[in-house]
Amino acid sequence: MVVIIDYQAGNLTSVERALEALGVEAQVTAEPEVVARASRIVFPGVGAAGRAMHILRESRLDRALLQAFEKGVPILGICLGAQVILEHSEENQARCLGLLPGTTRALPLKPGLKIPHMGWNQVHFVREHPVFRGLPPGVEYYFVHSYYPHPAAADLVIGVTEHGVTFPSVVGRKNLVATQFHPEKSGRFGLKILENFLAWDGEYAE
């Protein structure tokens, strides 16, 4: 069973629709017991890290996610879900899940540069990963964010993107992979990423 985690962080409809287009009826849930039975987890979300972490703790979804990660269940983080998996976020100075060592940082303010980083941008893949196979170079993905994941070790970075600064836009470790962009809103190449994730056994050697 594919589970989409609902922690009141934005709209999950588009993730659900994209999975449906790939023939998968995912279960949207806020219950740790359901997460514990998941064979595959999508962890999306938009919004602020502080509030998100508060809700994840209150609902005990934080522990459910950690246990799923330790069991080897394939997990895909998206947007805020790619940020709160680190240990800490500069946004609200929030203590986060710590599935990946490192910190979520704010995109730097620079003259002439719009924040949030909103729109289509390229991802330069610095490491091969099964979830990102079959994507031609030069393809762009849809981003909406003001913060980005900054893992503590370079080998946790799978892809990078440029917006005033070169930042990690795809990160991962073991059975966890996460994109700062929205594959569910990134056209057919985004759907290809979701399709790859649905077929992924969770194996990845950094």
Place this chain on the structure above:
Amino acid sequence: MLSKRIIPCLDVRDGRTTKGIKFLNNVDVGDPVEMARAYYEAGADELVFYDITASSDRRNIMIDVVRRTAAEIFIPFSVGGGIRTLEDMREVLLAGAEKVSVNTAAVLDPSLIAQGARAFGSQCIVLGMDVKKVEPTPAIPSGYEIVIHGGRTPMGIDALWWAQEAVRLGAGEICLNSIDADGTQAGYEITLTRMIAEAVPIPVIASGGAGKPEHLRQVLTEGHADAALIASMVHYGTYTIKAIKDYLHQHGISVRLYW
């Protein structure tokens, strides 16, 4: 590098688009969902639905369009027109739209922007601005005035001030429509667009006046816009999105070329 976005706008009345797309012979030109699908496949970076339905059950009709579109296209799309309350926003977003656009209702009650941003996040809340050029006065120092009700009612509000106020309230993006340029196909209002785009930290979508690819080039370079709204120039088959993007790419503007 972040690409400039090309955004077709579909006017919807009673669940039907009011202008067909000529270049597509195989789709029902009145069906907004089929048209959205066609533009998605033709390389649109985002879509805007503008609801001009007047009937009382307008909301239900539009929600159905949004729901069916969300199952068909996998790029962001926004819905504007008649969004008056937090509940209107919620319905549209839960049906699968990425963003909602508020215009008249936000001018009449600016707290709607703040309420929306708090409930759904700034990235969901687009401020639509209809703007008309006027003689500068102490009340309207920029010489651009906010008008509502589709351009019929001048509000005595300075456009530059309103744009900055909307950012303060939590708007995540501005869709800036020049009433003077709208429908002329003679080019975007470059001076206005540049003034607003330089004054706010959030993305600005230029709207009104697009007639040929050169107009998009101007507004995305000289006008400093982050995105350009187009309607007639693609609806009537004069240009394809690919032709527009190829032109912009040849002129050194970063656009999304693979879809």
